[in-house]
Amino acid sequence: xxxxxTIFKVVSKRKSEILKYGSYNALIYSGTVSASQxxxxxxxxxxxxxxxxxxxxxxxxxxTAYHRLIITKLKRFHDLKEAQELLDKLISKxxxxxxxKDLYMALYDxxxxxxxxxxxxxxxxxxxKSMLINATHRINEYVAQCTNENKKSQAERYKGQVGxxxxxxxxxxxxxxxxxxxALSNLEHVKKYSEGYVAEAYSVLAYTQFMLGEYQEAxxxxxxxxxxxxxxxNYDGVQASREMLINCYMKLRMKVKAxxxxxxxxxxxxxxxxxxxxx
Numbered sequence: 001x002x003x004x005x006t007i008f009k010v011v012s013k014r015k016s017e018i019l020k021y022g023s024y025n026a027l028i029y030s031g032t033v034s035a036s037q038x039x040x041x042x043x044x045x046x047x048x049x050x051x052x053x054x055x056x057x058x059x060x061x062x063x064t065a066y067h068r069l070i071i072t073k074l075k076r077f078h079d080l081k082e083a084q085e086l087l088d089k090l091i092s093k094x095x096x097x098x099x100x101k102d103l104y105m106a107l108y109d110x111x112x113x114x115x116x117x118x119x120x121x122x123x124x125x126x127x128x129k130s131m132l133i134n135a136t137h138r139i140n141e142y143v144a145q146c147t148n149e150n151k152k153s154q155a156e157r158y159k160g161q162v163g164x165x166x167x168x169x170x171x172x173x174x175x176x177x178x179x180x181x182x183a184l185s186n187l188e189h190v191k192k193y194s195e196g197y198v199a200e201a202y203s204v205l206a207y208t209q210f211m212l213g214e215y216q217e218a219x220x221x222x223x224x225x226x227x228x229x230x231x232x233x234n235y236d237g238v239q240a241s242r243e244m245l246i247n248c249y250m251k252l253r254m255k256v257k258a259x260x261x262x263x264x265x266x267x268x269x270x271x272x273x274x275x276x277x278x279x
Contacts, residue, residue, distance in 0.1 A: 005233075113130075139156075199231070216252065223273040245261045
């Protein structure tokens with residue numbers, strides 16, 4: 001089990017060393033850990049990863065680092081203006097250089113969809129959904145013609161991210177049945193192609209089940225989500241899943257269980273949840 005809080009302390013302490021001597025992968029990992037702890041130190045690591053990839057003349061690594069930086073700005077800190085400026089650089093200067101530009105255009109559509117929905121207006125959700133659906137189509141077309149198994153796998157991982165974003169978009173519009181259908185399908189997809197997103201996929205599925213009044217189903221899924229977040233050391237995810245468990249227990253009139261979960265939150269526990277039957 002990874003403990004991101006402990007790792008982040010090491011990363012923060014060794015920041016100068018990592019920035020000066022760290023490999024591209026070390027910079028990406030350090031940025032990811034920093035983002036998980038809501039630290040804008042992530043910006044510095046991802047930006048240096050972009051610089052390092054430019055030096056190595058690896059355009060795909062450049063684009064991947066841009067992706068990490070933009071998603072962090074959008075999802076973690078809601079720095080919309082800065083994210084939009086980076087998106088402009090990505091589409092105008094970087095993606096056209098890549099031999100895999102069809103794949104990275106899907107990534108761009110996904111990020112642009114997120115940026116659009118953060119500026120609410122009468123058309124933002126429609127525009128964002130169009131961009132996300134377009135991203136899915138681009139990925140499907142890329143996978144159909146790609147002969148490189150590693151790149152096909154990468155594309156399928158991106159598709160899992162797009163699916164999670166589509167669920168969240170439907171939830172914002174209170175389209176719970178549509179969100180639930182997408183969440184169920186996407187969970188199976190990420191289980192197959194993108195283990196790193198399984199915890200989040202469980203979490204969004206549990207929320208759709210709860211909003212549909214399927215409290216026993218939501219309880220079961222939230223237990224799975226909690227354990228998946230425990231596996232990757234993501235306490236924010238563990239806490240959110242425990243909060244959903246409390247909501248389910250209260251709906252099911254299981255107050256003692258709800259109190260036990262509340263205590264685990266107070267204890268910042270990484271204890272695994274016993275998986276109960278759906279019935």
